[in-house]
Each structure stands twice: as C-alpha cells, then as structure tokens.
Amino acid sequence: xxxxxxxxxxxxxxxxxxxxxxxxxxxxxxxxxxxxxxxxxxxxxxxxxxxxxxxxxxxxxxxxxxxxxxxxxxxxxxxxxxxxxxxxxxxxxxxxxxxxxxxxxxxxxxxxxxxxxxxxxxxxxxxxxxxxxxxxxxxxxxxxxxxxxxxxxxxxxxxxxxxxxxxxxxxxxxxxxxxxxxxxxxxxxxxxxxxxxxxxxxxxxxxxxx
Numbered sequence: 001x002x003x004x005x006x007x008x009x010x011x012x013x014x015x016x017x018x019x020x021x022x023x024x025x026x027x028x029x030x031x032x033x034x035x036x037x038x039x040x041x042x043x044x045x046x047x048x049x050x051x052x053x054x055x056x057x058x059x060x061x062x063x064x065x066x067x068x069x070x071x072x073x074x075x076x077x078x079x080x081x082x083x084x085x086x087x088x089x090x091x092x093x094x095x096x097x098x099x100x101x102x103x104x105x106x107x108x109x110x111x112x113x114x115x116x117x118x119x120x121x122x123x124x125x126x127x128x129x130x131x132x133x134x135x136x137x138x139x140x141x142x143x144x145x146x147x148x149x150x151x152x153x154x155x156x157x158x159x160x161x162x163x164x165x166x167x168x169x170x171x172x173x174x175x176x177x178x179x180x181x182x183x184x185x186x187x188x189x190x191x192x193x194x195x196x197x198x199x200x201x202x203x204x205x206x207x208x209x210x
Contacts, residue, residue, distance in 0.1 A: 021148040021149035029168070033172075035134075040176060049178075061180075064098060067171055069170065069193075072095060073167045073168075076163070076164075077161060081146050081150075082150065087156075087160075102186070103183065103186060118181040120184075121181060121184040121188070122178060124179075124184070127179070127188040130192075131166060131170055132169075134173055139162055139165035143158065143200070143208065159198070162198065162204075163197040163200065170192070
C-alpha cells in the first residue's frame with residue numbers, strides 16, 4: 001500500500017470513529033441532564049421561593065454562571081475525546097468573567113463584616129455533598145461514552161468528564177440552593193465540581209486508557 005493510500009485509510013477510520021463517539025457523548029450529556037433533573041425533583045427538591053428568587057440578580061447570575069460552565073465543559077469534553085483534539089481555556093473566559101463581576105459586585109455592595117457570613121452561607125456542607133451526589137451517575141455515563149473515542153490523555157479526559165458532570169449537577173443543584181452570594185458560589189460550587197474533576201481523573205486514568 002502506498003503512503004498516500006495509508007494516510008487516506010487512516011483518515012477514513014478516524015472519521016468513522018469520531019461520529020459514533022460524538023453521538024454517544026451527546027446522548028450521555030442528555031442522559032446526565034435527565035438524571036440530575038430527576039434527582040433534583042425527587043430527592044433534593046427545588047427551593048420553595050424559586051419563582052421569587054428568579055427575579056433577583058444574584059440568583060440569575062448564579063444560574064447563568066453554572067450554565068456557561070456547562071457550555072465550556074462540553075466543548076472541552078468533545079475535544080478531549082479525540083486524540084487530535086485541541087483544548088482551549090478560552091472556552092472558560094465567559095464564566096470566569098461572570099464570576100469576577102459577581103465577586104466585584106458583592107465586595108462593593110456588602111459590608112466587610114458580612115463577607116464571612118455570605119461566604120459560608122446556610123448550606124455549604126450540603127453543597128459539597130449534593131453536587132457530587134447528583135454528578136456521580138452523569139460522570140459514569142460520560143466516561144462510558146468517551147470510551148468510544150480515543151483520548152490522548154486519559155487522566156485529563158477523565159478530569160474534564162468529571163468537570164462536565166459536576167457543572168451539569170451544579171445547574172440543577174442551583175435550583176435548590178438558597179445561597180446565591182457569588183462568594184458562596186465561587187467557593188463551594190468550585191470545590192464540589194473540583195471533587196468531581198479529581199474523581200474523573202482517577203477513574204479516567206484506568207477506564208479511558210487505550
């Protein structure tokens with residue numbers, strides 16, 4: 001076989017592999033959202049003042065922030081699933097900018113004596129438990145889908161899978177959480193999602209290796 005023919009054959013194989021992997025990841029993301037929503041409705045429960053909270057800036061900022069985290073995580077996930085995928089941190093600039101805006105607003109409008117109270121909130125411990133709880137099954141679904149691809153770095157791909165699962169869970173947990181302070185969200189949501197990223201890295205190192 002000539003070199004050009006070999007390259008063409010490998011290119012066709014890569015294309016055929018990429019399409020099923022992309023479909024499986026898309027399906028896994030849908031399943032993840034359904035699972036997280038079901039856990040919200042059946043176990044965690046939406047906050048009682050959700051309709052009223054939705055009219056406040058801090059709640060809206062929190063929800064937009066975690067939603068943009070999901071968008072960035074999904075884009076990174078799709079790139080990480082392919083051996084030639086290029087990861088770009090630019091994808092996370094929007095949520096970073098939103099959080100910086102929120103933190104600036106918080107520090108400018110709240111008395112320094114209130115910073116500690118708003119940082120700790122009312123349910124920091126629940127946040128650290130609920131987000132990983134709601135993200136566990138989504139992480140399993142995403143990792144299973146990524147096995148159809150060929151991640152160049154299984155540990156990194158697993159970490160991104162955990163990040164995506166944690167971000168998806170955070171969106172739905174945010175509908176329960178009564179702590180809307182950017183200080184709270186930047187701290188405890190980040191820690192909870194980071195726990196899932198670490199778990200994903202540890203598991204991905206084993207299950208995504210090829």
